[in-house]
Each structure stands twice: as structure tokens, then as C-alpha cells.
Amino acid sequence: MIPLEWYLALAGLIFGMGALSILINRNLIIVLISLEVMLAGVNLALVALSHYMNDIRGQVLALFSIAVAAGSVAVGLSLLIANFNLRKSIDIEDLRELREEQGND
């Protein structure tokens, strides 16, 4: 039997790679993709814990998380397209509307 820690380490690694990619990528689509990668890592951890703790609640949580992910991605992608129609850009650095004006950038 595979130790639980291995599954959790794998999940943590996938989550961490997603987080890292969100921090450094400029492309909004890649950022949303990294978000999905992070969610996949979390779900993997939930299911692994559910299996090793003999409790099916972890799978129920993972099911909820998958459903909410579907909704959030739909909104995120439609916002992305609306933003693209407005600014002709999917660069994350262009999203500076709400920033306070500063003397020297």
C-alpha cells in the first residue's frame, strides 16, 4: 500500500507548481489554467485523505469543489473575453485600471 504522505506530497507539489505559475505568468489564459491545476491538486489531496481515513466525506467535498470549479471557470473565461473585447489584450499587466496614480511608474 502506498503511504498517504506520498499522495499528499504529490498533491502539494502540483498545487505549488500551479501557485508558482500564477505568480509569474503574464498570460491570463495560462493563469486560469494554473488555477485549474491548483484545484486538481487540492482534489487529489481530498480524495487521498478520504481513502486513508475510511471516510467518504472527502469525496463529497471533492465533488463540490469540482462543481464550483466549473462555475468559476465559466465566469472567469467570459470576463477574460469581455476584457479582451475592451482592451484587445490578455496581458495581466494591462489590468491596472484600479491602481492609484503615481508620479513615476
Added chain:
Amino acid sequence: MIYLIFAYFCASMIGITLMALTRKNPVHSVLWLLLLFLHIAVLYLFLNAEFLAVVQVIVYAGAILVMFLFTVFLLGAKELPKGKRYTDLPEGKALIGLSLTGVFIGAFSSITTAWKGKYTIEYIEKIGNTKALGVMLFNEYPLAVFLLGIILLIPMIAVAVIAWRAK
């Protein structure tokens, strides 16, 4: 044998995630992500979560990734940010990300199971994974299921409104 299979999955999932997050073309990125989700579905099968494995494929592969592909096609795959690929100060952020990853791995892998529930493998085998999940879902979390329905309804309206405005 089981260790070999798990080692394969670990290695290939890490490799696939790296490939997915470093591709220049978002279409390739989405395809690597599809491969990652299929691998995760197989890992779910190892963890006796057959229903979740299939739901993972249906929802992620069947709906979410196709939405990504459609978005990329709508934007035109050539419309990438020209010039720099990474944000300012990538080294500092990478350092933060890497240390976060380290913390996650360390914290996650030091989790130990404090107690055991009644859903042992034999019990789930007997009544079936889908049935056990359904009984738990509808008996213990009925309100959450209702809320989930609303949570899925609101994005539907929101997307329609955003698309309407964009026109």
C-alpha cells in the same frame, strides 16, 4: 509493482504539469492539462473513488477544458502578449512560489490520520461507491446540494449578462 505504477504516475504528472504551465501556445497547454486530468482520474481509481474519477473526466475534460479551447479559439491563438512572458520581478516571485511549494509539500506530507471512519474498503465494495457517495450527499448535506444548484445557476446568468454587455 504498485510502487512502480505510482512512481510512473508521480513522474509523469509532475512532467505533464510542467509542460502544461510552460507551453507558449495555450492550445498545447490545454491539451497537456487534459492529459494531467486523465492521469488524476486514474489515480482516483487507485483510491477507490470510481464515481469521482468519471465525474472528473466528464466535468473537467468534457466541459471545462472545452471552454478553455473555445476561448483560445475565440481570441485567436496568435493573440499572445508580445514581448515578455513573465511578470516583473520573476525571480523574487519564483522564490516565493518555490518556498510556498516547499511549505505545502512539507505541511501536506506531515498530515497524519487521527481517526478512521466507518467507510472501509469492504463496506464501500459491498454497497457500491456511487451509492455510498449518494447516500452521504443527500442525507448529510442536502442544504449544500441546494446551494450548489444556486452556485451553478448564478454563473449561468452572469455569463449571459457579461456576453450581453460585451455585444
Added chain:
Amino acid sequence: MIELIIIFIKTAVVFGVVLAHVAYTTYAERKIIGRAQARMGPMEVGPYGLLQPIADFIKIFFKEDIVPMNAEKVLFQIAPLIVLVFTMINLTVIPFDRNFILADLNIGLLFILASASVAVYGIILAGWSSNSRYSFLGGLRSASQVLSYEIALGLSLAGVVLSAGSLNLREIVIAQHNTVFGVYAIPQIIGFIVFVISAFAETNRAPFDLPEAETELVAGYLTEYSAFRYALFFLAEYVAMYIMAFLCALCFLGGWTIPKFIIDILPFLEKVPGILWFAIKVYAFIFLYIWVRATLPRYRFDQLLNIGWKVLIPAGIVNLLIVAFIKRLGL
């Protein structure tokens, strides 16, 4: 070891029989459409043109395999394989007879839906990687069509799952056999109709064959394909037709069983092997496919999406509600 060999032989038999059926379905299609249009159909190769599928097969496999210069080469080449593999894999969970099933999964029905949703990628990729407007539009059309109709298909199958109380295809058939009518097509007539229409759209067949509408898009996502990669798509389409026919026979028409009230009237029918009933139901559904193709004109794309979202999905939900009430009242 012996078990492994038996499984191997079973798999070979299933795949071989289905592929032979696919070959002769093309022949049947040409013959039936020929009859519908007062022609003879293929007559030249062999008696009554019976060897025509083999001749086509030989011809198409010896043609040159052309890859367009600006195509995404790897994706272009694996796209047909994705479609074919994720269509053929469904054959493993289909119970052909009481005890003849390759893999008796608890979630057989969901497995079929899942692999159908992965097979869509083959079509999208074929359209995108060809780097041609016609292919791209065909691929997008096909993807949005298949995705829209998969919801309706899933809703109509949800009624079946609800009344059978299982996702295992074998148990669905047995639960069905124990009801009064013996088939779910009678109490769930709305669901049955929704299923049939969505099955036509899911497999990109007439009257919903817009992705390959030759009057508008040359051949849709198939435009740039030639030789055996084209043949693989073709094969996948016909296997998908058979999968839909199997699903229809299993979930709505009682699979390998016949209703109990018919056995009460004609008791000798019980001696007939189950596989024969199954085959008859499947052939009837395939004939319906061909018949509709010979009869109905093609829909426009907006009409197609309107039918899917505004008619079939609400009808599927109504069917689900009716089934839930029937189940609750214990009828």
C-alpha cells in the same frame, strides 16, 4: 493465465464482430439509400455488390497519406486516433448477453459518457490542427453540437438511471425486465424520443450532419484528411453509431430480454438466445439512422442549437421529473 487468454479471445471476438458490422453497415447504407432514391446501389463488385466494402477498404488504405504543410503535424496525426480509441473503448462495457460482457463496471453508463466527452477533442483538434478555415469551422461546429446534445443525452439517461437505481448497464437491463412493460421506452416515452434525437446529433449524422455539411464546408473537419486517417474517422463515426444503438437497446428497449407479457402470450420465445433479440434491436436502430438520412433534409446551425437547448433539454428535465414522481409514488 487461462483467464487472460479467455479475456483476450473475447475482446478479439467483440472488436472483430463490430468491425465487420461496420464494414457491412456502409454497404447496407448505400443499398438502402439507393432503394429510397429508386437506384440499385453498388452492384459491380461481387454478387449484388457484396464485396464493395472490402474493395473500398483496400483502395483507401493504399492511398497516399497527405499532411498539409502548415498543419500542426503531431496533433494532425493523432487526432483520428483519439476519436477512434475513445469510441472503441466503449465496447468493453457493453453487455451483449446475460453473461457476455468484457468489463462489468459499476459505472458503465457514466464511462460511456466520459469517453464520449474525451472523443470530442479528436474532432476539435482535427479541425484546429489542419490550419484550414473549413476544417476549423467544422471542428467548432461539431464540438458545440456534441457538447450541447450531450446534456440532453445525459438528462434522458438520468431518467433511466433513476428508475433502474443503478449505473451498471447489466443491472439496468435486469431492472427493466422486472417492470410491468419490460422496456423503459413506454413509460419514459419523452426520454426515449430525446435520446434518439440526441443520439443522431451526438454521432454527427443526418439531419444534424452540419460539421461535414458538404454544401457549406466542403467536408468540415475532414477536409484536409486523406487515406487511412480519413478511414479512421469514418470507422469511428460508424462505431459511434453502433455504440448509440447499443445504448438505446440496453437502456430503453430491454437489451437481450423481451418483455414478460410477450413471453406470457408466446412462451416458446424464451428459448431464443438473448443475443438475437439484442441484435434485432440494434439493427432496427441502425436502420432508423439510415432511413432518416435518406429522408430528412439538413437543419441550419442555429436551428440545431435551438432544438438542443430550448426543446430537448427542457423535455429531458420534464421526463426526469415524471420519472421521479413515478418512482416516489411507487407505480
